[in-house]
Amino acid sequence: MRHLPNSLTAFRVLCAMALLRLEPMTAGFLIAHALGSVSDAADGYLARRFNLQSAAGAIFDSLADALYIAVLLVVMIPYLTWTPWIVGWMVAILVVRLSAIGIGWRRFGELAFIHTYANKCTGALIVCVPFLLILFESVPILTAVCILATISAVEEFAIIATADELDRDVSSIFATAPTRGSGVLTD
16 A cells, blocks of 8 residues: 555556557547546545655656656647747746756755645646647637646745745645744745
């Protein structure tokens, strides 16, 4: 049981590799994508539910999330309408995210991925993109993704830049108030 959350995270990595081999928007692709998405929700839930969290598991989960999103983006490129402003917006989001990672590394000496509600909502929306494309044009979908991704990236950056110590499970910048001198974040 103690390896189940990390096994589900590893399964998500395998699903990402499967997405690279399957034709996008086919039934097989959507099933593999749904399974990978469910494994993302299940690994964190089970880790918390059965007190199986670990720093290494949190980093593995975040890296698997980043890989999964990157693979999904790459395979979906031909199915999306890429306006110059959407591309520029996504590049700006990437710069903010990479800056947060760099600041986290410099301040805390480790990868500082934060599991905020905004990051989780952004991930959930990105996961829904292939299914939403069945019903809607891609520009409104990408605009919604960019809006939410901007909010979550800026929030994560602000948390990492201002926290006295790294807490990966901060739910929101509004839930944290760094208390100067104590090194403790309070809810």
